[in-house]
Amino acid sequence: ASVTVELGLSVCLSVCLLLSISLLGCLFVTETIPSTQQATKNGDTAVIIAVKRHDPATLRELVRAESDLNLQNQEGLTPLMIAARRGMADITKILLEGEHIMDIQEKGTGWSALRFSAERGYSATTEALLKAGANAHLKDKNGDTAVIIAVKRCHPATLRELVRAGSDLNLQNQEGLTPLMIAARSWRTDITNILLEGENINLDIQEKGTGRSAFHFSAETGNSATTVALLKAGANPRLKDKNGDTAVIIAVKRHDPATLRELVRAGSDLNLQNQEGLTPLMIAARRGMADITKILLEGEYINLDIQEKRIGQSALHFSAVIGDAATIEELLLAGANRHIKDKNGVTATEITEQRAQYGLESETLAMGEMMSQSAMRQLKSESKDIEGDDTSSSCKIL
Numbered sequence: 001a002s003v004t005v006e007l008g009l010s011v012c013l014s015v016c017l018l019l020s021i022s023l024l025g026c027l028f029v030t031e032t033i034p035s036t037q038q039a040t041k042n043g044d045t046a047v048i049i050a051v052k053r054h055d056p057a058t059l060r061e062l063v064r065a066e067s068d069l070n071l072q073n074q075e076g077l078t079p080l081m082i083a084a085r086r087g088m089a090d091i092t093k094i095l096l097e098g099e100h101i102m103d104i105q106e107k108g109t110g111w112s113a114l115r116f117s118a119e120r121g122y123s124a125t126t127e128a129l130l131k132a133g134a135n136a137h138l139k140d141k142n143g144d145t146a147v148i149i150a151v152k153r154c155h156p157a158t159l160r161e162l163v164r165a166g167s168d169l170n171l172q173n174q175e176g177l178t179p180l181m182i183a184a185r186s187w188r189t190d191i192t193n194i195l196l197e198g199e200n201i202n203l204d205i206q207e208k209g210t211g212r213s214a215f216h217f218s219a220e221t222g223n224s225a226t227t228v229a230l231l232k233a234g235a236n237p238r239l240k241d242k243n244g245d246t247a248v249i250i251a252v253k254r255h256d257p258a259t260l261r262e263l264v265r266a267g268s269d270l271n272l273q274n275q276e277g278l279t280p281l282m283i284a285a286r287r288g289m290a291d292i293t294k295i296l297l298e299g300e301y302i303n304l305d306i307q308e309k310r311i312g313q314s315a316l317h318f319s320a321v322i323g324d325a326a327t328i329e330e331l332l333l334a335g336a337n338r339h340i341k342d343k344n345g346v347t348a349t350e351i352t353e354q355r356a357q358y359g360l361e362s363e364t365l366a367m368g369e370m371m372s373q374s375a376m377r378q379l380k381s382e383s384k385d386i387e388g389d390d391t392s393s394s395c396k397i398l
Helices: 002-006 011-020 023-030 045-051 056-064 079-085 089-095 113-120 123-131 146-152 156-164 179-184 189-196 214-221 226-231 247-255 256-266 280-285 289-297 315-322 325-334 348-357 361-368 373-387 392-397
Strands: none
Touching: 023 045, 045 056, 045 079, 056 089, 079 089, 079 113, 079 123, 089 123, 113 123, 113 146, 113 156, 146 156, 146 179, 156 189, 179 189, 179 226, 179 348, 189 226, 214 226, 214 247, 214 256, 226 256, 247 256, 247 280, 256 289, 280 289, 280 315, 280 325, 289 325, 315 325, 315 348
């Protein structure tokens, strides 16, 4: 009796549950159906207790007796949520035979049964819920759907079930992120590939805060395999974020030759300028990245002589400003125009002369020793055109 009072359940039901006797046995002995709506002090009903005990026989009888399967305990959990949270696919299927409200959400977090299943990566339970009509588009209090959670937790099997069920893959959470964006900024290309199998996926949605797409995030992460997957799927490499940066520019800024090479091979536009008016080539030249410059120069239709809008400097100007001999050499051999003047009327060669005048000979001379004779001759010729006298000192500087 004390046990019954403590539980808050009827004597028959308490004994049945505590002694592992099925409800069918209770019915045989008492010829009555005990109240199944009573709850313990924790708010657990007989159905919830049977679920927690993983007792399919008792649970099946409770379901047949038309017990209320939607009652929540003090944690706000329904029997279906508990079964989903524990990955009990068999128990879940029994519950789904009864009258239920599939998409009840726990009050604190806004999690549904499907959300619990996705969190833990229980693919069989997820499949059962989806087949029964669970709403895959429900969002929790962070705006995360079951798909987003499966991506965040890297559960490929669960994600595949959600994709096969036709879940909306374009829904954004409160951060403005889609499942594809989240996958792209991780190192799990397999997760990205599963998403790309889905129908009607929008590859080019841009996050509201930064304006970045999945493609931008992939470039930012430096996962060249994901970058290739997105390119093959048709992602737009010309998209700009709120700074005007394309994926190519991001790869250059990160000094990521592997990702950049894939972008160049795919025929990305290498001449697009960001809000600063800088092209990828200008950024590489300004930072003295000769290896990155060389990769960019492998691209088709690259314009070596675009001028930055503010002061009109070209990539060659930028490399001259920092005195990077290796980058200067790459640009000159590729055919960069040595005669272009910036808005102050200054050429790249004149910038090297100015560096010498301000006492930078030792630095530039050291760099000049790395240059090929052909590049040095070109700059020597340019110096003669400008100064009209002996340029031996200029050759030494560069």
